Amino acid sequence: MRHLLSTRELDREAAIALLDVAEDMAAVQEREVKKLPTLRGKTVVNLFFEDSTRTRISFEAAAKRLSADVINFSAKGSSVSKGESLKDTAQTLQAMGADGVVIRHHASGAPHTLATSGWIDAGVVNAGDGTHEHPTQALLDAFTIRSRLHGAASRGRGLDGVRVLIVGDILHSRVARSNVWLLTTLGAEVELVAPPTLVPVDMTAWPARVGYDLDDALAARPDVVMMLRIQAERMHAAFFPNSREYARTWGLDDARFDRLPPTTMVMHPGPMNRGLEIAARAADSPQSTVREQVANGVSVRMAALYLLLSGERGEA
Ligand code: CP
Numbered sequence: 001m002r003h004l005l006s007t008r009e010l011d012r013e014a015a016i017a018l019l020d021v022a023e024d025m026a027a028v029q030e031r032e033v034k035k036l037p038t039l040r041g042k043t044v045v046n047l048f049f050e051d052s053t054r055t056r057i058s059f060e061a062a063a064k065r066l067s068a069d070v071i072n073f074s075a076k077g078s079s080v081s082k083g084e085s086l087k088d089t090a091q092t093l094q095a096m097g098a099d100g101v102v103i104r105h106h107a108s109g110a111p112h113t114l115a116t117s118g119w120i121d122a123g124v125v126n127a128g129d130g131t132h133e134h135p136t137q138a139l140l141d142a143f144t145i146r147s148r149l150h151g152a153a154s155r156g157r158g159l160d161g162v163r164v165l166i167v168g169d170i171l172h173s174r175v176a177r178s179n180v181w182l183l184t185t186l187g188a189e190v191e192l193v194a195p196p197t198l199v200p201v202d203m204t205a206w207p208a209r210v211g212y213d214l215d216d217a218l219a220a221r222p223d224v225v226m227m228l229r230i231q232a233e234r235m236h237a238a239f240f241p242n243s244r245e246y247a248r249t250w251g252l253d254d255a256r257f258d259r260l261p262p263t264t265m266v267m268h269p270g271p272m273n274r275g276l277e278i279a280a281r282a283a284d285s286p287q288s289t290v291r292e293q294v295a296n297g298v299s300v301r302m303a304a305l306y307l308l309l310s311g312e313r314g315e316a
Helices: 012-029 054-065 086-095 110-116 135-153 174-185 214-219 243-250 254-259 290-309
Strands: 043-048 069-074 100-105 123-129 163-167 189-193 209-211 224-227 265-267
Touching (some): 054 290, 174 189, 214 254, 265 290
Parallel strands (some): 043 100, 163 189, 189 209
């Protein structure tokens, strides 16, 4: 694997192989000494033009657990504020010896530009670009679902027949996009439920059903309910939904949570707006995978960095 830019371009075999490597990395996390020497001598740059807690820290932990050196770059406080371009920023970091660049950017397509422009030689991992994709989030979500369903027998499996309901701000969600592509590639059936104003205009290419009634969708007893964050920072104030109305119509509140079978997984990529798209009781319940998702993120990101940076990098 040369770059990891999108789940749309991952085929089933490659996706399962990455999840299986993540299984190995999860086993390393359980050891007393969590470090592997695999990427000793390699440098990973975390290039973050947007805020992040989980993704940035888990990529840093993942790189360090593979013995890579890590350079953390945040646009805030850097020469980006003086107008330095993505190209010049990336080439500056390349000059410091970056072998891998993990990039989060507000512009959809920025990681693709970095990977294909010839500006740098490093392998590029998309850590979230605008409203486009967040592939490692979808991979850690798939890993979490597979682990909950199959435990120690997960290796080699897809998610055939698993019914996943994704709820909320689909319009702005790179997590939803990456999950729709990856989960369906792995054999899951995906349904999206959202207010009509938070659904992209053209959904024809998406391999997922779209609905507008959360109670109907929950009554169909999906195996997984994935709640999305309302992304106020990407909305014009005039389009921001009334919070109380949103929670009443689209939120996983206590009443809806109480109607779920105890086996239904409740997921959220974080950060959560508690009381808006998800009630605290649902978020903190044993059915919630929120903390597992974060922990699995380290294993999945170790797998991605390992596949990108160890040995010869292929052309795929
Ligand atoms: N899920 C996710 O991407 O979280 P952060 O924005 O904190 O990285």
